[in-house]
Amino acid sequence: MRSSSMLTWARPAMIALVAFSLLTGIAGGLMRAGVPxxxxxxxxxxxxxxxxxAALMVCGFLGTVIGIERAVALHAPWAFLAxxxxxxxxVCLMSGLASLGVLMMVLASVVFVLVNVFIVGRQTALHTCLLLVSAxxxxxxxxxxxxxxxxNGTLLAWLGFLVLTIAAERLEMTRLMRVRSWSRPLLGVCLALLLAGIxxxxxxxxxxxxLWGLGLVALSGWLISFDIARHTIKAEGLSRYMAACLLLGYVWLGVSGLCWVGMSMGLAxxxxxxxxxxxxxxxxxxxGHAPVILPAVARIKLHFDARFYLPLALLHASVLWRLLAGHNNATWLALGSTLNAVAIAAFALTVVSAAWSWRQRHP
Structure with a gap:
């Protein structure tokens, strides 16, 4: 009874904290792009x-979401400390308590490492070991x-945490399909380049x-070649939608890698x-993963339909606009950044409407 009452207030509180970092992070990104x-x-x-x-988006938002997912997987109350x-x-960073905010981030990652150590102890596999490396x-x-x-060193490590986490989760899915024996050594080369850069x-x-840019390009090629999304894109419903999210993302991963290589050569x-x-x-x-993770982690069930494709299309179109039209034009950059934020907001509204639709169909 006590744990049930704790969950009743803890879940909305965590959602509010995650939303705070997301919204303030988006606002900061818009300001940096020149949006008033x-x-x-x-x-x-x-x-x-x-x-x-960057700190709000990577640590405050995504780090918290991944930490919740891993704590639920471990089934240990102490894991939610991360x-x-x-x-x-x-919240501390936004409140002017920068030193305390940084200390909380370090504490979060220390506990998160321990969480992954326990997970590896329970299930020793290549993907769980890679998750520990990402932690x-x-x-x-x-x-x-x-x-x-x-x-740059901080940014590479933060982004490396996210990239390696995603790579580990996709590596786990390759167990559902036949892959060539040399695919794992190739993945090792990709990861070695990324880690060397970090x-x-x-x-x-x-x-x-x-090295970081070359690693991203190599990982993009590996994922496009060996991920199960190559097969599920031919399916229907949620499987096809997830595959579309993944494959489009892998293309941008390669584009990003080329841009990092360009940075190393002094390009803007x-x-x-x-x-x-x-x-x-x-x-x-x-x-791509929200329709599967939200029901498992937050117990929010969603009714999937074609509405999910709208924010996905808007996201990728706005990124393309931002990178091409906004490269040398501050006005177009601000517009592209605004459309990026609109795409994220549209996805949030889509999730809310899909949850409402599920409840209507399953009163």
Whole structure:
């Protein structure tokens, strides 16, 4: 009875904390792209939202969501300390308590590493070991954040945490299909390039960007070649939708890698590198997995239909607009960024309407 009452208030509280980091992170991203949203935020939130956009999105939002998913998988109450700490860390960063916010992020990643250690102990497999590596990379990113701020090394570690997490989850799905014996060694080469770039960023920035970019391109090719989405795109319903999200995301992953390589050569491709990866790849993965993860983790059941394709199409069209039309044009960049935010908002509304539709069909 006590645990049931705790869940009753804990679930809405966690949703509110996740939404806080997401909304403030989006607002910060819009401001960085030149969209005039300052009047929509309290005055003391403007600077931290814009300057800490990456921390809010990667740690406060995505780190918390992944932490919740892993805590549910472990079935251990203490594991929820990780997402709680990362969510509160986002609130601290926005409240002017930067030092406390960074400390909470480090604490979140330490607990998250322990969670993954326990998961590997229960199920020792290649994908669970890779999830543990991704957790360690998140910890490295948060330690770098504490010492170096938002340097390239911090960003590579944070993004590496997300990329390796997704790669591990897709690797798990390859168990459902036959793959060639040399696919695993090829994946090892891709991951070695990514990890070398993340580690090297502490000393050799340009070389790190080059290796990281090459790793993303290689991983994109591996996923397109060996992921089960190549087969499920021919299916119907939710399976086809998920495959579309995945395959489109893999294309953007390769585009991002090329842009990171361009950065290592001194080209002005930073915005494209970050947002082809953050929006085109990672948000597309979120859209693809949400209809499966929300029922399992948050107990929110969704009625899937064609409405989910609208925010997906808007997301990828807006990323394409932002990268092409907005590359040398501040006005088009601001418009593309606005459409990115609209796509995320449209997806949130789609999830809400799909949950309502399910309840109507299953009173």
């Amino acid at each position: 949203v300052i009047g929509w935020l309290p005055a003391n939130w403007v600077l931290p939202a814009a300057s800490l956009h 997402p709680l700490a990362s969510a509160l860390g986002g 360690l990379i998140w910890l490295l990113g948060n330690v770098r954040f504490a010492h170096h701020g938002l340097a 580690v090297l960023a502490e000393w050799q920035d340009q070389a790190a960007l080059l 491709t930073r915005d494209a590198a970050l947002h082809a990866l953050g929006l085109g790849f990672i948000v597309s993965m979120v859209m």
